[in-house]
Amino acid sequence: MMQHTYCPRCGSNLSTKFDGGRDRMACLSDGCGFMHFGDASIGCGGVVIRDGKILLVQRGINPGKGNWQIPGGYVEFDEEIHSAVEREVLEEAGVTAKVTDSLGFRHTAGNRERPSSNLYVVFRLDPISGEPLADGEETLNAGYFTLEEMTEKTGIQSLSLWAVRQALFHPPGAGFTHRSGDLELRAGWSLFGL
Ligand SMILES: [Zn+2]
Numbered sequence: 001m002m003q004h005t006y007c008p009r010c011g012s013n014l015s016t017k018f019d020g021g022r023d024r025m026a027c028l029s030d031g032c033g034f035m036h037f038g039d040a041s042i043g044c045g046g047v048v049i050r051d052g053k054i055l056l057v058q059r060g061i062n063p064g065k066g067n068w069q070i071p072g073g074y075v076e077f078d079e080e081i082h083s084a085v086e087r088e089v090l091e092e093a094g095v096t097a098k099v100t101d102s103l104g105f106r107h108t109a110g111n112r113e114r115p116s117s118n119l120y121v122v123f124r125l126d127p128i129s130g131e132p133l134a135d136g137e138e139t140l141n142a143g144y145f146t147l148e149e150m151t152e153k154t155g156i157q158s159l160s161l162w163a164v165r166q167a168l169f170h171p172p173g174a175g176f177t178h179r180s181g182d183l184e185l186r187a188g189w190s191l192f193g194l
Contacts, residue, residue, distance in 0.1 A: 045072030067155030094133030
């Protein structure tokens with residue numbers, strides 16, 4: 001794991017602290033409480049279906065340049081996750097779409113070679129406007145395709161295929177939906193649930 005020397009919260013020197021069964025880098029300054037639980041990133045992918053056809057993009061960058069997949073990307077640290085997937089669908093495929101529900105998530109644990117974990121959340125979105133248009137950098141092509149056409153695409157990602165099948169075989173709203181009246185949400189919180 002990457003070793004941090006200074007506390008990202010208050011700038012003090014970090015120390016090693018035994019917590020939860022292992023040594024972790026921690027800030028022992030009064031009132032700070034920062035503890036480094038490891039590096040993590042959050043990704044998001046969007047399944048957009050119009051008239052039974054699935055919105056796909058062709059990757060313009062490595063890894064996997066030329067491969068086809070659902071649009072998606074990384075969630076910025078100060079961005080709501082559903083806004084992130086709507087932004088990525090628009091940026092990568094030129095389609096304005098609105099999240100209806102979440103179809104599932106994939107968690108990737110880190111290891112010695114890649115000391116960062118990742119959570120990739122897949123959403124279903126309703127297309128609102130716009131014809132598919134690649135951005136020419138991150139994506140080379142974009143379009144709507146049938147499931148059969150999708151399975152014949154080059155290097156189609158198994159996770160994309162899984163997510164699309166979930167969307168085709170479970171009605172919109174069957175997954176986790178955005179909840180706002182269920183409990184008092186703090187600023188920055190987004191709750192998705194059954
Ligand atoms: Zn600190």
